[in-house]
Amino acid sequence: MCLGIPGQIVAITDEARLMAMAQVSGVRREVNVACVAEGPLEGLIGQWALIHVGFAMSLIDEDEAAKTLETLRDLGEAQETLEQMAAGDAALAGE
Amino acid sequence: MKFASEFRDPKAAKGLLAEIARVAGQIGATREKPVHIMEICGGHTHSIFRYGLDKLIHEGVEFIHGPGCPVCVLPRARVDECIQIAEKPGVIFTTFGDAMRVPGTKKSLLQAKADGADIRMVYSPLDALELARRNPTREVVFFGLGFETTTPSTALAIQQAAREGLTNFSVFCNHITVPEPIKALLDDPHMCLDGFIGPGHVSMVIGIHPYDFIARDYGKPLVVAGFEPTDLLQSVLMVLTQVAEGRAEIENQYARVVPEHGNKVSLAAIADVYERRPSFEWRGLGEIDASGLRIRPHYAAFDAEEKFGVGYAGMRTEVEEVEGCACGAVMTGRMKPVQCPQFGKGCTPEMPLGALMVSSEGACAAYWQYGGARAAAE
Ligand code: SF4
Secondary structure, eight states, X not given: OOSOEEEEEEEEEETTTTEEEEEETTEEEEEEOGGXXXXXXXXXXXXXXXXXXXXXXXXXXXXXXXXXXXXXXXHTHHHHHHHHHHHHHHHHTTO | OTTGGGSSSHHHHHHHHHHHHHHHHHHTOOSSSOEEEEEEEHHHHHHHHHTTHHHHSOTTEEEEEEEEOTTTTOOHHHHHHHHHHHTSTTEEEEEOGGGTTOOOSSOOHHHHHHTTOOEEEOSSHHHHHHHHHHOTTSEEEEEEEESTTTXXXXXXXXXXXXXXXXXXXXXXXXXXXXXXXXXXXXXXXXXXXXXXXXXXXXXXXXXXXXXXXXXXXHOOOEEEOOSSHHHHHHHHHHHHHHHHTTOOOEEETTTTTOOTTOOHHHHHHHHHHEEEOSEEEETTTEEEETOBEEEOGGGGGGXXXXXXXXXXXXXXXXXXXXXXXXXXXXXXXXXXXXXXXTBTTTBOSSSOSSGGGTSTTSHHHHIIIIIHHHHHHO
């Protein structure tokens, strides 16, 4: 729960609410980009960020993203995070 | 080096281990008289066990596993209060999955859900916010839990709820801070720590200066670290080097992610939404001054404690820790998990008695997962 997971920002979904679509380990998830938004949001597209409980917390480079993801996989945290994202979707569906 | 193949950079790890051995020897650290280094963050604890760093490292270096897992330090009384809120009619209680199995006095959230309470696991406070939008007749409560890494997310969610004028969303705030329990540990006369590995992702939010007092007032080094194995080894080496040179400074090994002054937007959101509580209870450690946050009065409409009159806003019940449970001693480094009389007997990950067994970041669960068999054989 305390570790962020790297994700690549692929689109801006809601300019006013500072929301963007991120690709996290093959899964798409809407995230808030308030903490990394300096300048126009379009500039974030293609960038990598550490994503923590649905918020992009820090921009990182691609190399760092790959290494972090490897370690998270080793720790089992990557899988756990993806399961939590799925649980979040299930909760919205009323489960 | 048995685990070397698991490192992506075994050569670097080997070099660091040799360098650590050299400096440890220079200090005169031995198995009998080790240097005690506390890793504060539960993510680091998990990483140390996963890669077997505690076994690979020079025997004169001993890791003490600190209180940096928010699930592990959650007192039973707070779990009870969650359930009290969750069982109110009309409430949808949302939580991170990690908290589901933490034992309260009578039950965990998981058991309360089985008993019929509408408790849902979510990934983000934003999921809870969306639930509130979709269920205007229900009261959606989010269980805000975590250190400074997580605090901005609930702060931003509350600000968003306020902008939208949502009236059915609130947060049960259990956010805690890292520097204050370190101060409490350093003030403990039984304390035997020589230095700290500082949390990476917490520091990404708060920067490195909130730790200044550790070097300045207590003369202990702290190195903010990433959680890859070579990050951790390098950070241990940096701590040892400071000890060897008689220095005490706050250093940043994880500068590629941790800016010196933290994240401006996060800090502003935290300051807008939260204020310090006079004190907050930690499982195993007791009440610690100024270590918890509460929602400021101008956001009281989003404060579940105020809304439901529970917790610090209502009648707090003192709850004794379970008998024979040594969580406090383990968390302060006075005892190893295997020395707890309940370890592997009354307390296992399947049937946790103490919270250190619940989360993969808890020292007892990590010991069990990676060293349980090893420890039992020793
Ligand atoms: S084994 Fe269980 S009861 Fe003992 S310290 Fe660990 S979590 Fe607490």
